[in-house]
Amino acid sequence: MVTATALEAELLELAGAVPDPELPVLTLQELGVLRAVHVHGTDTVEVDLTPTYTGCPALETMSLDIQRVLRAHGMREVTVRTVLTPAWSTDDITAEGRRKLREFGIAPPRAAAAGPVPLTLGPTRTHAPESGPGSEPVRCPHCGSADTELLSRFSSTACKALRRCLACREPFDHFKEL
Template sequence: MVTLTPLEAELLEVAGSVPDPELPVLTLRELGVLRAVHVRDADAVEVELTPTYTGCPAVEAMSQDIERALHAHGVRKVTVRTVLTPAWSTDDISAEGRRKLREFGIAPPRTRSASEPVSLTLGPTRTHPSEAPADAPIRCPHCGSADTELLSRFSSTACKALRRCLACREPFDHFKEL
């Protein structure tokens, strides 16, 4: 475990409070993309940021927003470095972030045990709950029903899918698991 200086902890809090440009209901800390803040000298800070996926178009906006927030906090030189290892996973979204997604009307990604391997199965996309594993339903954020169907694998962003609840008939986004 890395020990932060009090100043690094303070600056991590400032950078972490920046809202995600695509999901402004979440902060970068809650989304889990802000990895570290390192004080390099009295006036220089390096921030490590991991995109949700390679080529994520929001990285540039995130970097600029982090720079603005830290400059406003009195840091003169800010360098935001994109780090790809370890890769970001939906498991990095905090419990608070998952709560906020649900309240915003987006079904949060399902969680898995840290020791559980990530399975990869190539084949047709599951579109109806009868085709999904019984222990992993995608619940409607409006009414809580697990009786949902996939309308589109992509929604307003590539990391979300569009689903519909068969109980209340409301459409909703589902933050896909990675």
């Protein structure tokens, strides 16, 4: 395992503080898409970035924002590489990121079950948890109720679904588990 230098750690922190263009309440570090920073020489850096999904339209904006921040910190040459392995997962969102999503009114992804995410096609309402790990209901970020329903499998981005709380009647986004 290669240990990061102090400069790499500093640049990783700077790049990690860049806000996500689609969810500006989260930083790239909190979203878990920033993988590594490698410094070559004194003013050249390579950044590894994993998109939330292969066709993510925000990838270009994230790359440009990282380049801008690191160039402002004295890096002459900044290259942002798209790294697809290991694939990004909602497990990569930090606890702080999940808290911020909830406060912003987006239901964070549920805790992951061990192994593949099961896909069950069925009712759109989630009144009570099913049995087994990772099967807790999607809770309303406004009132905490587990009595919610799916309105659309896709919301403002492909990463989110649109749901409605049946208790407080408020619609909300749910960051889907991947």
